[in-house]
Amino acid sequence: MRVWLPATLLASLLLALSAGMPVLEPLFNWVQPGKQQVIYERESFLFLLQNHLMLVVVSAAVGTLVAVAGGIFVTRPFGRDFLPLVGQVASIGQTFPPVAVLALAVPVLGFGEAPILLALVLYGLLPILRNTLAGLEGIDPSVREAALGMGMSPVLVLVRVELPLAGRVILAGIRTSVTINIATAAIGSTIGARTLGDPVIAGLVNGNTAYVLQGAILIGLLALTTDSLFEALERSWDRRLQSVGV
């Protein structure tokens, strides 16, 4: 149970701050003297947090589905021809800055939630795809050979042998993807999506450091919470194998 403790603590801190930011008004008055308003109030932080999370969760879910399915497809006998192409795209895509994806998506999809979702899905897909490929390709070929040779159907080999063995690596890919996307989603505020980036943008426009800080703290906390959540997930995954000392 102890592995879940940091994640729980960070999550409670995140929720407490989102709900009770006005409590810290004196602190922000000190940071940003001479402003009438130091607590961002155009939208509740809880709503922004919820919307931000929604964007990340939806894009991560879609990205994971597409990337894992794609990774499986190109490692099957009938999809092998696409493996080099997909592998390259996954690597090259990583060098593409997220802001650029956003800039390219807006002309096509207009302002609002849609373009940021597209950008998040596309950008988040790549680390998962790359790790799915690494995980599946990293399996000892003799294991697959034995599984097939002993009479498992290809689908069973995938479900009972390949995915469990590649799962840890795929999970690491999802972790990278989600962490990056939490930061990237904030940029969505520049194109009209409601995210925790809103106070940051508003603060920058109005020269209000307190707003910027509030947004940044919450985004940072969200990223930390999610990351420690994945950390705990990976630990408990390892522990399942390690309880016997792999």
Added chain:
Amino acid sequence: MIELKNVSRHFGNTIAVDGVNLTIETGEVCVLVGSSGCGKSTTLRMINRLLPYSAGEILVDGEDITTMNPEQLRLNMGYVIQGTGLFPHWTVARNIAMVPTLLNWPRERINARVDELMTLLDLDPSAHANKYPQQLSGGQAQRVGVARALAADPNILLMDEPFGALDAITRENLQLEMLRIQKQVRKTTVFVTHDIDEALKLATRIAVMDQGRIIQHDTPENILRHPASDFVENLIGKQDRGLKLMSLRPVRDLMANHTEPRQSEPGEHVLREEDSVRLALSVMLWQDLRQVAVFNAQEQETGVITRERIIQEGV
């Protein structure tokens, strides 16, 4: 019974297997031997349809394997490979239970079978059943591999250089183990190796392969006595033939039996009826003896074997 009729496999312009005809009788251990790239593994993997063949036909118990569902076919063929191919995320017991689980055996029957097999392969179930493959030594892992192949009591056993990656002592132990198990279970076995000594030791018949063809298919003794070509002669080691023939022959054949077994004190290293004549000679040379007493499994002295007899008739 497995029959290969004119089986070929082309690979673009290269020919991996070229018109192979081979009949493996029920209960026989057929060893395919040859240098790497000669097509022996390819031949083996065509029998369980891991590889397709371009021409010819393969029959298992008279039935063309292309008409069978490949999974059904493989469930009835144990398969052991060099790298063991054990599932690293499953315990030893679960690895062995793989095929029975696929066949939906009831839980108790599977557990009983796993225990039985681990005991058969000299693995203590209480010590090893819940270990993971990474925690086993190479020899133990390969024992598990063999147990897994035997789990659902298949009619046929396919073994692709199963002992190739093991050290000499472990390999020899497992070879002996295999001979012992084969005596009990009598599986139709196709065994691939590049080691001619392993072939001579395990085979009832050997098929020597070179460049995709079968050069000679015969009993170990006939291969040694009448090699079909220079290639086979080189493979078995021309000069070494005498000793190799001796190692095929049990002491029982050449010993002078006592009229009735005598009780006596067998030492720690005694010669047994089923040991090879080669071993008997070696013992005599080392201990500088003219003759050695031979014991049966009940620790009774049943006869003696003499140096003269071995020199005269050993080969």
